[in-house]
Amino acid sequence: MYPIGFGQGSAGVDGTGFQLWVIICMMLFGVSLGQLMAAISPSVQVAVLFNSFIGLVLTTFCGVTIPYPALISFWRSWLYQLGPYTRTLAAMLSTELHGLVISCKSDEFNYFNPPSGQTCGEWADDFVSVFGGYINNRNATSSCEYCQYQYGDEFYTPLNISFDNRWRDVFIIFAFFVFNVLMTIIVSRFLRYAKR
Numbered sequence: 001m002y003p004i005g006f007g008q009g010s011a012g013v014d015g016t017g018f019q020l021w022v023i024i025c026m027m028l029f030g031v032s033l034g035q036l037m038a039a040i041s042p043s044v045q046v047a048v049l050f051n052s053f054i055g056l057v058l059t060t061f062c063g064v065t066i067p068y069p070a071l072i073s074f075w076r077s078w079l080y081q082l083g084p085y086t087r088t089l090a091a092m093l094s095t096e097l098h099g100l101v102i103s104c105k106s107d108e109f110n111y112f113n114p115p116s117g118q119t120c121g122e123w124a125d126d127f128v129s130v131f132g133g134y135i136n137n138r139n140a141t142s143s144c145e146y147c148q149y150q151y152g153d154e155f156y157t158p159l160n161i162s163f164d165n166r167w168r169d170v171f172i173i174f175a176f177f178v179f180n181v182l183m184t185i186i187v188s189r190f191l192r193y194a195k196r
Contacts, residue, residue, distance in 0.1 A: 018166070019095060021170060025174045026084070029176050029177045029180065032177050032184065035181075036180045036184045057079070058083050061080050062080070063089055063090075068080065068158070068160045069158060069159070080160075084176045087169035090156075090160075090161040097153065097155055099152065100151060100152030101151060102147065102150055102154075104147035108147065110147075110148065111146075112144050113142050113143065113144065114141065119138060119140065120137055120145075124144060132154040133147050133148045133150050134147050
């Protein structure tokens, strides 16, 4: 199975071709960004400083280091949307987790006890219908087992990721690559440093 058990969601193994395309687009973006930084930098030392700063900004605001709901609205409104790493994460995560049925292991359940005279299902059904997940032992009257996720979609939906936008996200990554190549050509033509 492609790699390490991937391909378990509704896209199945057919989604691995899409995942490969995302990785190729991201590689093209990374190489072209490095070339652009080299073109606008007067020296190797300055290019290294640019790359570190840009890499830090892109990874900090892509939704992994700081999850989307925790981002300050100022950064969420433009820098989160602008980042190519955001698009990579969204495309790959939604493809892999869409429709994936989640089965919690025994150490992954959250345990609680319902009020006396009620089953786990009677007590927690309203909660589960609002917040998602599932009750593993609905008819039990103690030690209820609650799993936070029933489907993979419940994991990425609060992160502002949608399966329906995955092709759009890959196109945006590819557009970043095209922009980098065009800017590298323009900058190389008009911005010339005497030390080169």
